[in-house]
Amino acid sequence: SQTIHQWPATLVQPVGSPLSLECTVEGTSNPNLYWYRQAAGRGLQLLFYSVGIGQISSEVPQNLSASRPQDRQFILSSKKLLLSDSGFYLCAWSVGPGGNQPQHFGDGTRLSIL
Amino acid sequence: GIQVEQSPPDLILQEGANSTLRCNFSDSVNNLQWFHQNPWGQLINLFYIPSGTKQNGRLSATTVATERYSLLYISSSQTTDSGVYFCAVSGGTSYGKLTFGQGTILTVHP
Numbered sequence: 001s002q003t004i005h006q007w008p009a010t011l012v013q014p015v016g017s018p019l020s021l022e023c024t025v026e027g028t029s030n031p032n033l034y035w036y037r038q039a040a041g042r043g044l045q046l047l048f049y050s051v052g053i054g055q056i057s058s059e060v061p062q063n064l065s066a067s068r069p070q071d072r073q074f075i076l077s078s079k080k081l082l083l084s085d086s087g088f089y090l091c092a093w094s095v096g097p098g099g100n101q102p103q104h105f106g107d108g109t110r111l112s113i114l
Numbered sequence: 115g116i117q118v119e120q121s122p123p124d125l126i127l128q129e130g131a132n133s134t135l136r137c138n139f140s141d142s143v144n145n146l147q148w149f150h151q152n153p154w155g156q157l158i159n160l161f162y163i164p165s166g167t168k169q170n171g172r173l174s175a176t177t178v179a180t181e182r183y184s185l186l187y188i189s190s191s192q193t194t195d196s197g198v199y200f201c202a203v204s205g206g207t208s209y210g211k212l213t214f215g216q217g218t219i220l221t222v223h224p
């Protein structure tokens with residue numbers, strides 16, 4: 001069966017520090033991958049999605065970037081964190097290609113910026 | 115893009131009561147999912163239901179795609195049903211990029 005792993009579960013970082021959050025999927029090939037952010041406990045916003053290795057689309061201009069170095073690995077990064085980057089970050093996958101399949105979410109990373 | 119509106123925003127129930135949550139969306143969809151977010155933040159898949167009716171235990175869902183709404187029914191609610199319920203949709207050639215509603219916060223009292 002397919003599983004999705006995100007780490008770390010929680011992270012506290014100072015303003016201006018770099019960030020790297022990792023997401024991996026097991027048990028499937030060529031999945032669509034997604035990064036979402038949830039602020040203030042209500043409503044998720046799509047940040048990035050990827051339909052293949054090296055293919056990244058950004059939905060919202062921001063201080064973050066994403067990369068997909070391997071088929072089942074999706075990384076969210078920042079060179080310098082801002083206070084506004086605080087939030088709950090969730091990775092998701094769905095069967096590719098196309099978008100008519102359900103998405104499955106990881107357990108998320110709670111990021112606090114001090 | 116697609117707009118998603120959920121109602122009610124908050125719901126308080128006594129254990130054993132039934133409830134109906136509604137999701138309205140502004141355009142045709144090829145993906146509609148209902149999620150339950152538990153107090154630890156985990157998003158639990160409840161239903162993948164772009165159209166039709168499905169049931170899973172005490173929960174059931176109906177999507178009327180032609181009228182652009184979906185309903186989530188919770189029967190005989192339990193305290194463990196508490197949390198936030200999200201509806202999320204995608205449409206067209208959006209590669210499954212989900213647009214989430216703002217959620218319904220459900221609190222079930224014993």
